[in-house]
Amino acid sequence: MNRFLSRVYLFSLVMTIVAAVAALPASGQAAPQDIPIGVTYICNGEHIYIENCNIRDTSDTSNCMVAHPDHLTPTGLNSYTYVSRGALKKLLPTCTQPSAKQVAAAKAFQQKQQDLYNANVQKAEQQMKAPSPTSYQQGGAAQVTPPKNAEERAMRRCVSSGRLPSSCTGNSLLGMFSGMISQILPGADKTPAPGPVMAGVFQGAGWRLDFIDGGVLVNCSFLSPNQESYSIKFEPNRTALIIDTRPKPLNLTFHPDGTISGPGPVTIQGVVAGGYTPGTSTPGHTETQSYNTTERMNANMIPGGAANANATYAGGGTYDVTTTHTSSTYVPGQSTPGTTSFVPRTATCPALNLTSKGAGVGIQTMQTDLLKTAFGGDKGPPTPAGIRMHGIFAASTGFSVEFYPESAILGCGPDAARAYPYTVMATGGGAQIKVEAPDHPLILGFNPDGSLVPTTTGPYQVHGRIVTGQDDNDDFTFAPMEQTCNLAALSPSKTIPMSGGSATMMSASATGSATGTGTGPANGGGTLSTSSATLGNATFTIVSGFPATPGQVNPLANHPYVLLRKSFNDTITQSGVNIPAGTTPFKFLGLACGNRTPDCQTIMNAIKAGAVSSVRADVNGGATFPGVPPGTYYLMISTRFNNQALVWLQAVRVNAGSNSMTLDARNATAIN
Structure with a gap:
């Protein structure tokens, strides 16, 4: 149980603390946008404009997405590069600057987009607060707005699983980019069936294999990258990697050390660039249209009076006056992108001895990272090759x-x-x-x-x-x-x-070690009170005093509760961790675990050793600790209520028999 507590209860509790501390107001506001967005510069004769910049990191090392409209891709899209803020700050002053009118228009557009974003955020917040007629979680554990469709449900599931939101978004949109690649490079773009696939880039003398969704880009000698399909077969004492090249498939071996080998020399039928057809473009122009309107007027209203040649007497002292108007419409020019033509070629390449070490980043990683960065997200850990x-x-x-x-x-x-x-x-x-x-x-x-x-x-x-x-x-x-x-x-x-x-309602009666073998002690070797091995006859019940709100989750629902033998502050202090002056132990724990420093594990071990019992609340925020010896103990509970971090770290006297305590905002400590 001791290991179970450290891996499950403390993880849940610390994540609650981290969330509470992370939500505290920062000491300063985010820096304003320092790179103009959406205006065109002319640098060394080339037009560029900044599509977007990382809004979470405004340091000089963060990246901006730069568009190059003078260099279109074969599909007719702008080509893009990523340039650091520091490099742009040095480059842009040397370029031809946008006009004041262009800057003003770009700022107005950005403000319009921000206003639209703010309106959508407010609408989403209202929808989140709206009551839900049915519970979305089995057993009624949480009342939340159901997803609108299967795509939203899948995205929620992906994010709640712990994957980075930017990874979830990047994977869902990557198919669009794969489609573009299939238009540029020869070869079929097939979605692989569920099963083993390859990832990463492997290269060696005369060869480069770049594995992507649905295939592998094969580089042999002077041939252009050619997308081919492949399969993996687990044979006795060998992992076979078969690539469908022509005239014969490559039958390779993937080794446990991560290298790939194959016999040679081999003949590969592929393609090379045979020529480039430039794109065409026509300039835009303005077209003018004329139209007439007729209005009935008194003589004193007619421009030039009744003698106006366009005025016709209509009787009763009134005239029908015809006026000619003109309007202009801008018609944009037409353009077609340039295209590269490929011609068949055959190459003879040596035996394959490939490794991923030093092979660089493949096109699959570049595509995914582009999507993550475009959404201002963290790239996350790289995919193992x-x-x-x-x-x-x-x-x-x-x-x-x-x-x-x-x-x-x-x-x-x-x-x-x-x-x-x-x-x-x-x-x-x-x-x-x-x-x-x-x-x-x-x-x-x-x-x-x-x-x-x-x-x-x-x-x-x-x-x-x-x-x-x-x-x-x-x-x-x-x-x-x-x-x-x-x-x-x-x-x-x-x-x-x-x-x-x-x-499943997690409780202190859970057994099993962190390895899942079920051989761990059921109650920490006699130091932790569980429902199957109590240490005393004093039970302690926690009741949530927060008002029930339709469509809202109880602030204490499913939260982990820990009962410590010593105060929270003493437990942390005696762990040997040095807490900086002016920082409370609770806030220090949240920051340490949020930043994943070694102090987090040290403190968690101290809490684990100092706990007499632990339990997880039910959907109403209620829970009962298994029997403990009568005495004075200390709560360790935290949550958020009305955008405020609340903690209960006070001493409680537990007498023999039944004891209870109601938690609400009045007996909590607010963390500022």
Whole structure:
């Protein structure tokens, strides 16, 4: 139980603290936009304009997306480069500057976009606050607005699993860019079936293999990159990588050390650039149209009086006056992009001895990073080069695994999901996938029919979350969504299971070690009170005193509660961590874990050692600690209410028998 506490309860509690501390107001405001957006400069005879800049990082090392309208891609789009703010600050003053009118127009456009964004944010916030007629989480654990469609539900699931929002957005949009690549480079653009795929760039003398979605770009000698399909086969004592080149496929071996080898020399039929057809363009022009209007007027209203040649007497002292008007319309010019033509060529290339070390970034990574940076997001960890997995695998029990280049999302039912790193290991008899879930690592074996089989059986608890809104920093907020599904064979699937599993309420009675073997002590070797091994006869019940609001989650719902033997401050101080002057221990813990410093783990270990019991609240914020010896203990609870971080760290006297305490904003400490 001691390990379970450190891996689950403390993780949940610290994440609550990190969220609370992260939402505190910063000491200063973000720097204003220092690079003009949307205006055209002429630098060394070339037109450029800045499409956007990273709005979260305004340092000179952050990047801006620069458009080059004088250099169109073969598909007719602007070409783009990424330039640091520091470099642009040096370059732009040397260029021909935009006119004051252009600058004013660009600022007006940016303000219009900002106003539109603010209006949409306000609308989204109102929708988030609106009552929901039904609970979106099984068991009524959280009342949130249901997703509008399948795409929104998938995006919520991806974000709540722990993947970076920019990664979720980048993966969903990458198909559009893959389509553009298929128009430029010869070869089929096929979506791979669920199963093993390759990632990364491998190169050696005379060769370069760049693996992308749906294929691999093959560079052999002087040939142009040619997109080919490939397959992976796990043979006894060998992992075969077969690339569908012509006239014969390449039959290569992927080695455990991450290298690729193959016999040679080999003959490859490919293509080379045979010529370039420039694009054409015609200038824009203005077209003028004329039209007449007739109005009835009195004589004194007619320009020039009744003698006006365009005035016709209509009787009764009035005249019909005809006026000619003109209007001008700008007709933009027409342009067609230039195109590159390819011609067949054959090359003879040496034996393949390829490695990913020093091979550089491939086109797949560049595409994904471009999308992430365009949305102002973090690129996140790089995808390991080598064998990865693709697609969804689902079991009849509702359990599923959804693979991405950098992580695997374990799921139970349609919404409970959690992402973890994974590795694919080639073995003597085939291959295995190891998903690095801290409290319950999962190993999956490959079946000849393409299905995956867990090496263990029984229930598997998914520590999922559900998106409940966004905080003051526009970061997503979550509520726990624990679900349990039985492990079973997983077959390739096009969709996530829409049912299955059961809601799990984590409690201090959970057993098992961090390795998932079930051999860990049930109550920390006699130091932690659990429902199956209590340490005393004094029980302590927590009741939420926060008012119930339709459509809103109780601020304490599903929160972890910890009961410490010593005060929170003493527990932190005695851990040996030096807390800077002017910083409270609670805030220091949130900052340490938010920044992932070693002090976070040191403090977590101290809390783990100092806990007498722990429990997770139910959907109403209520929970009862298992029996402890009578005495004085200290709460460790935190949440957010009305955009305010609240903590309960006070001493509580627990007498023999039943004890209770109601938590609300009146007996909490607000963190400023």
